Amino acid sequence: MRSRRRGSGSTGIRRPARNERIRGRADGIGRGGQLLIEAGHFALALALGLSVIQMVVPFWGARTNDPVLMGVGAPAAIGVFALVLFSFGVLTYAYVTSDFSLMNVYANSHSQKPMIYKVTGVWGNHEGSMLLWILILALFGALVAIARNAVPPKLRANTIAVQGSVTIAFLLFMLLTSNPFERIDPAPFEGRDLNPILQDIGLAIHPPLLYIGYVGFSITFAFAMAALIEGKIDAVWARAVRPWTLGAWLFLTLGISMGSYWAYYELGWGGWWFWDPVENASLLPWILGTALIHSTVVMEKRDALKIWTILLAILTFSLSLMGTFLVRSGVLTSVHAFAVDPDRGVYILAILVFFIGGSLALFAWRAPLLRQGGIFAPVSREGALVVNNLFLATACATVLIGTLYPLALEAVTGAKISVGPPFFNATFVPLMVPLLLLLPFGQVMAWKRGDMNGVAQRLAGAILISVVLTVIIYGFTYGGPVAAPLGVGLGIFLIVGSFNEIVTRSFTSGSGFRDAMRKARGLPRSTWGTVTAHAGVGVMVIGIAATAWSTERIVTMRPGDVQHVGGAYSVRLDSVFPRTGPNFQEDVARMTVFRGDRAIGQEETSKRFFPARNMPTTQAGLHTVGFSQVYLSFGEPQPDGSLGLRLYYKPLILLIWIGTLFMGLGAGIAMSDRRFRVGAPVRAKRDESASGTAPAPAE
Amino acid sequence: MTRKQRRLTLIGVTGAVLAISLGLVLFAMRDTIVFFRAPSDIAAQGVDEGVRFRLGGLVEDGSIRRETGQIHYFRVTDGGASIEVRYQGLLPDLFREGQGVVTEGAVDGSGLFRADTVLARHDENYMPREVADALKAQGLWQHGDPAPGTQ
């Protein structure tokens, strides 16, 4: 065996002894694709060399104000992306063709796997996911290089340089500690891993989305560093950064949402958020990213909050890095796993310290040089956005404490504690409620100096509607949990309050409906994006509040038995039978769902057993009615021959994920705003009729 | 309003929010955090009746008893000592004899641990972190293969 083997994602893998020589075998194989694998490996090494150029030359060009040197940054960034893309393609090819002469393929694939999971298996393991991470990093670098929006050349050059430095760090990490192109000689004839839990389409596309989000914030970070290096940060900077922030946030939102839905239907517990450290690791950059989106608005419009925005950009990416570290180093699974593969953990920790420490040091050094921006009164749009940032940053801090405190405590005192959902419910939720209550107020507030009376007048309708609806809902559900109607009322307030902005801006007394529609269409896309995203928050809040009405019953049933689930729904157990799948055996419970006396559908829930991995999983049966679901989960056979089952009624539960889709949609709409799209404002005027032909920055 | 007043307002609001959140965190830390204990810890130090904690270890071989009404009795051991646990409800997929398990609840007057939560992970290699440490303290488990169950 040529290359060193390190502990890879899966365990217990052994290479066969080398005494089975296969010298000369190459002669019998067609030449096609023979050199491909090593070319893919070499491309990564070349990408590292080119990243050095990408870091050094544009930076030097910006220092010396030399446009030619600055111009090197763009092709270098594109070249790095092309090389990494090639390399990623080669690895995918190796997975698809089951080339087990790659350690990584051998350890994580199997020739019998369905094609889709061969492809998703590329990033279903540590080495491959690092390559995906770097691919996305290089992609963003290349996008900055080709984006034709109005970014000052120096800022662009420095940004590309900083992005290059991040790429170097991660390429080195991957090549030295987790190289996906390690070879085995001789190659085994069959791969080792067929992990059934990873063979789920939801879990397969969740990491790429999450990574695009995480890594997208590296661009914001690079922009912030570039601004600090240059010592110049202003509204132009904010506009340049905004589409990137929105894009990263969009993907992070979708990634988290998909992970949550996967946990909901796959784990069979009916929960959708567990405050698990891995989940928190993705939520933390999301919260700060949300704050960043809002603070860049202030900066772009009013040239204020500069220092804070830069700090947020740094911290958001730092939390993304920390999330990677926590998940990748194994610290979360076990403090000791860190020591099992120390070079990997230590290296990520070193990257973490270098980038977070370095950027904060640069921040401390350069931030005082930044010029004070526009001024505003406490009661104003700016003030409202400051409050938003204040609450979000504080909420982020509490989640961070809850996530890291157990690790810190164990490291210091050895005492083991668990910080579970009760902690986060008692800290995060009380911070979110006032923020959401204030949200519609901020949305109608004027810039610079707001007018409380005017705001109250504009929102009077929305307040009235939500209060009335809350009271009505409370009346209908009298005797149920009080928090639920209040939460639903809050959600309604958010939705109505958001659209209130469109309505009050478009309809003016005396003008007709057609006129109003024309005005509404004329509103900037960013306004529509804001409205959509905020309404999405409202939709999600309704879904979350409605979980207070959900019911859970643990029952034992025999075929023919009928049990009430919740609401108007009940189920009958029709039959229980065994069945054999492609690589599992399962016990299936077939059930009929009733609404009142009427059968409305049949669902199956099963317990699968994967003999290859000696591993059981539960497949929940979900019956969707509108936005609500009846959730059936196979339990265990009882000693008396009956079957234990969990039955849940989840009213309006789907609104949680539908709400996040609207949030993402809102970010997408805002990204498409003309101001971010066009090359330069002057061109925008010229091309107004033909707008939409200009290339978008980050799509 | 002068610049100074604006700044004071900002600092005041920030301070208030931070103070509230700090209060929330401290309050929540006191009430919602549960400690982890292994059977030998309890055998050595004892534990007060009614105090909630997490108990972790291996499900002792041959100790599982089921009664109707989905009531389960089993013993959790770390090699040094073992404790009888009662749990009503459905057990997770990977609950098996000889497997690591974490339960949450409190000890009643008779020394029986009444659990209201039983956790086991969805991965045959996964050993809950606390359990692994407790077993190692008892010399029962060598650190061979901690398969991180993530991603």
Place this chain on the structure above:
Amino acid sequence: MSIWILFILMTAATIMAVLWPLSRPRTAFGPTSAGEGERLFYEEQLQEIDRDLARGMFSPEEAASAKAEAARRLIRADARREAGDKSLDEPALRRRRATSALALSAIPLVALAIYGAQGSPEMPGQPLSERMQPMTAGSELDMDQAVARIESHLQQNPEDGQGWEVIAPVYVRMGRFDDAAAAYQRALRYLGEDADRLANFGEALVMASEGIVSSSAREAFEGALEHDSRHPKARFFLATAAQQDGDEDVALDRYRSLLADSAPDAPWVEVVRRRIANLEGADAPPADAGDAAGAGAIAGMVSGLAERLASEGGSADEWGRLVRSYAVLGQETRAAEALADARRALAGDSEAIAHVEDVAREAGIDRE
């Protein structure tokens, strides 16, 4: 095409990505000069304030002051634009040359350093489909294929104990002792325990731990004796275990009783005799490694030797021993291969090659 030519082409293309923009007079990227974009930005911001005013996002007097702020920034940006950028001058040319030098040196150096340390340029890609086609190579490959088929069958039907039982000895022969032990273990689980299976399992464990009878192996042998108290393999390894523990009296007892129960022509008799002799005679030479753990261990030792020779090389004597060992084990293909390997490894030393060839002839491995 040699892989190195490909690498050179890739490197050249990469370097071109850097040199190409350097050779162009004005960059195609970075469309506007420093101040230009900013001026346009602030001009648009002024218009935006007007639009916001119309929609009630500003009170009239605040809009006026916001416009004043934006206008001030516009003037500053204009001033920067006046300053202009530098055109091509002498230091700029020097910088370009330095950049070219950097690109020409750093990219190949970094790439070679990293790839040189990590890469395996001599290895071809080996997609499974191509490898599965019948090929010119000899029987060994067929065995690999057969193993692969059984493995994929077992992946699908992991409860097929018979399959595990079939593949386990194959693994032993291939030197994959860990896999062999695992396979026997599964065979035990699905087919139940009997003396042979337990003893074979124990033997695989012993070979996996390089001849040491571990406690789990000992349990397996003791289990085998429960089924068949006279099972020779189990008794042999239990005696070995005692010997390894330094418990020489027990070891001697066990060897002697095994010898007493064995037919005189049983294959292990010779080894057992020698061990007894070693244990009895205080000054007898230490047991030759060759008989350390019976016939199975010989295969293990041979494979160890082959591995060492392949990775580190060795003397003509060692190569000769490897060839002879394969011949003795009846693995003539391998013996021939080992001979070919030896010729390659010892190329240039005709005396050494002659020696190995002599040995091969004696052992009956004589082609060419």
